[in-house]
Amino acid sequence: DTGVSQNPRHKITKRGQNVTFRCDPISEHNRLYWYRQTLGQGPEFLTYFQNEAQLEKSRLLSDRFSAERPKGSFSTLEIQRTEQGDSAMYLCASSLLARVSKETQYFGPGTRLLVL
Amino acid sequence: TQLLEQSPQFLSIQEGENLTVYCNSSSVFSSLQWYRQEPGEGPVLLVTVVTGGEVKKLKRLTFQFGDARKDSSLHITAAQPGDTGLYLCAGAIWRGGADGLTFGKGTHLIIQP
Numbered sequence: 416d417t418g419v420s421q422n423p424r425h426k427i428t429k430r431g432q433n434v435t436f437r438c439d440p441i442s443e444h445n446r447l448y449w450y451r452q453t454l455g456q457g458p459e460f461l462t463y464f465q466n467e468a469q470l471e472k473s474r475l476l477s478d479r480f481s482a483e484r485p486k487g488s489f490s491t492l493e494i495q496r497t498e499q500g501d502s503a504m505y506l507c508a509s510s511l512l513a514r515v516s517k518e519t520q521y522f523g524p525g526t527r528l529l530v531l
Numbered sequence: 532t533q534l535l536e537q538s539p540q541f542l543s544i545q546e547g548e549n550l551t552v553y554c555n556s557s558s559v560f561s562s563l564q565w566y567r568q569e570p571g572e573g574p575v576l577l578v579t580v581v582t583g584g585e586v587k588k589l590k591r592l593t594f595q596f597g598d599a600r601k602d603s604s605l606h607i608t609a610a611q612p613g614d615t616g617l618y619l620c621a622g623a624i625w626r627g628g629a630d631g632l633t634f635g636k637g638t639h640l641i642i643q644p
């Protein structure tokens with residue numbers, strides 16, 4: 416299966432701890448996106464990379480959140496000093512920017528975070 | 532701030548019935564995508580529409596992009612229990628730099644056998 420993969424699938428942590436999630440995009444895709452989805456809501460955009468460059472960050476991405484894509488392949492999303500409000504599904508998506516109007520994002524299965 | 536509103540939010544119908552889900556916005560989108568999401572999983576792409584007025588069919592599912600590229604609809608014919616899920620529409624806007632997709636809250640669809 417060459418789709419988007421995310422690890423871990425589930426994470427339970429105590430408030431104040433740091434957590435890190437990993438996303439492996441579809442291999443030839445140059446764009447990688449992170450979203451957050453809370454119960455009953457659609458996904459909300461957090462940030463995205465084109466190759467290794469982080470080009471945009473949402474206002475939702477507080478200073479406790481940091482994302483990297485060091486070699487333009489996999490990406491990590493770290494949350495420092497987790498809070499209960501960080502509990503959510505964190506989704507990664509990737510796309511190939513060929514023609515902008517036809518860009519399609521493909522999603523991974525997500526990492527479900529529960530902060531106790 | 533662009534906003535996508537989906538309606539209805541919840542829909543429960545009997546197997547064999549037809550239904551339509553709507554996705555509306557005051558913003559113009561360069562493309563619009565429909566996804567289906569199962570509990571605990573990521574959204575799975577159903578279709579991307581790009582051209583105003585475009586209609587795409589995927590078996591019993593028919594997707595339409597509004598002429599002004601501000602709205603879209605998903606019509607399901609002869610719904611089956613396997614169609615049960617959360618249907619999300621998501622719009623993309625190109626402004627010389629890309630944004631992430633803007634999602635609606637979704638339509639929770641239940642097809643009862």
